[in-house]
Ligand SMILES: Nc1ncnc2c1ncn2[C@@H]1O[C@H](COP(=O)(O)OP(=O)(O)O)[C@@H](O)[C@H]1O
């Protein structure tokens with residue numbers, strides 16, 4: 423158990439560009455004392471150059487990047503330390519690649535596209551241009567019920583999102599303890 427009674431989890435905070443992945447993932451890592459990795463920092467330079475030039479990535483571009491993301495998760499799982507990674511994880515096959523043989527869960531942040539466009543236009547110091555938002559939205563595949571995904575509303579204040587998530591983690595721990603005691 424961690425310092426506030428929550429077992430280590432291995433989370434990918436996902437969603438299209440501008441949904442607040444970095445904001446939520448760093449908030450969770452800070453509050454829970456877990457390790458954090460910015461998925462954007464694992465992109466090969468060729469991917470960053472492509473996105474900076476306003477070109478969307480292809481499946482082939484994303485494959486080696488997703489493998490680096492999975493490697494990071496795998497190392498954290500071996501170490502047994504709670505961990506949070508940001509990664510757009512737009513398609514089901516990408517999410518399958520990330521969690522292949524690993525107990526990885528996703529937190530999907532939903533935000534209205536109009537709000538996203540506004541956020542991306544005002545965000546400073548980031549390589550991702552707002553012009554790539556339509557291709558992000560077109561590529562995105564809504565996670566299925568069979569995928570290990572928690573959905574959150576990214577239009578709430580980040581503190582509200584974080585409180586709800588941590589409460590959900592606590593509730594799940596309590597349910598497990600109850601089942602163990604009864605069963
Ligand atoms: N819940 C939120 N409400 C309002 N603005 C937000 C929220 N989450 C993030 N932002 C802002 O939106 C922009 C994108 O957030 P960021 O965390 O970088 O998203 P992502 O990592 O998904 O691209 C930033 O300027 C950030 O401050």
Ligand SMILES: O=C(O)[C@H](O)[C@@H](O)[C@H](O)[C@H](O)COP(=O)(O)O
Pocket residue numbers: 438439440443444462473479484510511512550558
């Ligand atoms: O798969 C992709 O097309 C990219 O990973 C993309 O989804 C990601 O969003 C960018 O790296 C920009 O970074 P932000 O998501 O932080 O805006």
